[in-house]
Amino acid sequence: MSENSQTGGQALVHALEREGVEAIFGYQGGAAMPIFDALHDSNIKLVVVRHEQGATHMADGYARATGKPGVVLVTSGPGATNTVTGLLTSLMDSVPVIVLCGQTITSMLGKDAFQEADVTGITHAVTKHNYLIKDANSIPRIMKEAFHIATTGRPGPVLLDIPKNITQGECTAAPLSEITLPGYNVPGRAITEDLQAAAKLINKSRRPVFMVGHGAVLSGAGEAIVRLAKKAGVPVVNTLLGKGAVSETHEFNLGMVGMHGTGYANKAVENCDLIMAIGSRWDDRIVGNIEAFCPDAAKLHIDIDRAEFNKVIQPDVCLAGDARLVIEDLIPLVDPLDTAAWLKDCSSYKKMYALKYQKQGGLRAQYVLDRLDKIGGQDCIITTDVGQHQMWAAQFLRTTKNRHWISSGGAGTMGFGFPAAIGSALGTGISSWAIVGDGGFQMTLCELATAAELGVPVKILVINNHFLGMIRQWQELFFDNRLTAAPLPGNPDFVKLAAAYGVKGWNIKRMADVDKVLQQAMDYNDGPCIVNAEVVQEDNVYPMIPAGAPYSEILLEAPKTKLAKPTGST
Secondary structure (H helix, E strand, C coil): CCCCCEEHHHHHHHHHHHCCCCEEEECCCHHHHHHHHHHCCCCCEEEECCCHHHHHHHHHHHHHHHCCCEEEEECCCHHHHCCHHHHHHHHHCCCCEEEEEEECCHHHCCCCCCCCCCHHHHCHHHCCEEEECCCHHHHHHHHHHHHHHHHCCCCCCEEEEEEHHHHHCEECCCCCCCCCCCCCCCCCCCCHHHHHHHHHHHHHCCCEEEEECHHHHHHCCHHHHHHHHHHHCCCEEECCCCCCCCCCCCCCEEEECCCCCCHHHHHHHHHCCEEEEECCCCCHHHHCCCCCCCCCCEEEEEECCHHHCCCCCCCCEEEECCHHHHHHHHHHHCCCCCCHHHHHHHHHHHHHCCCCCCCCCCCCHHHHHHHHHHCCHHHCEEEECCCHHHHHHHHHCCCCCCCCEEECCCCCCCCCHHHHHHHHHHHHCCCEEEEEEHHHHHHHHHHHHHHHHHCCCEEEEEEECCECHHHHHHHHHHCCCCCCCCECCCCCCHHHHHHHCCCEEEEECCHHHHHHHHHHHHHCCCCCEEEEEECCCCCCCCCECCCCCCHHHCECCCCCCCCCCCCCCC
16 A cells, blocks of 8 residues: 555545544444444544444434434444335435445455345435445545535435445545536526416415425524515414424414324314425325315425425425525515414414313323423424324424424334434434333334443433334224234333433323423433333324325314224324
């Protein structure tokens, strides 16, 4: 190796440093050892996880909370394939994550060598782009491209599969300051004709609604949306992943819309004469019955990804561009509207369809989350797993700051919430509450070791009903209460389990103890801690629009009669 050269592993690490990477979430292995060895001389913080899936979720949480790309480093074969669930999660929710995988040496590719897998083939469907690097001198260029692709346009995960002889071999290529990617074009501002067409429809409306999605969070469009909403007098609803773009305490915000959205947000959407989706892809959880979704309302769609246009809903106007830039350009074109009667209706919906839950018959998950909101939850980052606890958290934990709500939306990944909270807390230094179910928590609870080692301010709230709660709810409502594979009778004592990792914990079984314990956890600053809330076992999430049903069939409380099996997915 020449005097001025470096190994491929060193070139890769230097490229990470040039991209401003502060932390890598990784797990060692033979094929990745040259990269880990190069990290020994770097100031990049290496977070050693206990499972590669945990690494991808931590990088995902880090990216969502900070706006910077999260980086993962794993070995070949099972090390790489263990990242697939995390890659799908990041792809579905448009999160910039870079995954670096070791691979068998190039001469053994395709020969079923030890821990070999066709990683680029396996991950083709769960990445925005991926690479198999066969020349050490291409590392600076590919690394520059990977970060650009992951973080621009509609963000997403990019994977680099790197054979061991490439990271051990010599790299003489110089760093790149610019890249050329023919055909890769990122929309910025919408074209004038589309802006004018959209403004014309908005100006004609009398019952408009702005539906704020994850794209508004990613682009930081919240301030511009508030300015437009105030000028035109338009109420705002948000999707599950749009929470926080516009504060949920703002007078114009009606909260979450969709299957388990607030009754008043859903009623506003049902009765609107115009709906504008801002960085939302008209998810099936939002739309329900496509034919019956706002049939007489004008529909506008703002998205940076043209592939989302006309995929589910056929809008009257599609505006391709960055959500913040598009809204800023719409503001001078939109007039103050005559929406006084409409805002009065929306205000009455808030009173008529207010969120409610029983206060009797045991400790309710809704009560625990409602109290967490009141005693400081709005100042923390909230991450969740998937299921009943996720929907209750979305309803009762109001998000007031951008990037303070982190949840697996499109993929619905159990086990996501806790490692995502580790990543978010590490990236921001802000206390993070991981709201998890007893089912999902057990999928990645090995990362208690990682959290304890790092001493990160992660607070875990286990909504423990000893069931896969959303499965049980659907079995009760649609499958004659035939509880197959939903009960979890073998749950451990989570507080004792946490203690084995050196993590402080509390149990809550009575309403009278909720405030005291939550405040103790909020004030605990010596690393991670856990609160296990033993809640009512057979409680259901309402409101609920059954999958594939129209908004008119919303269930505000338990139905009096047996329901037909839904046509949509769980």
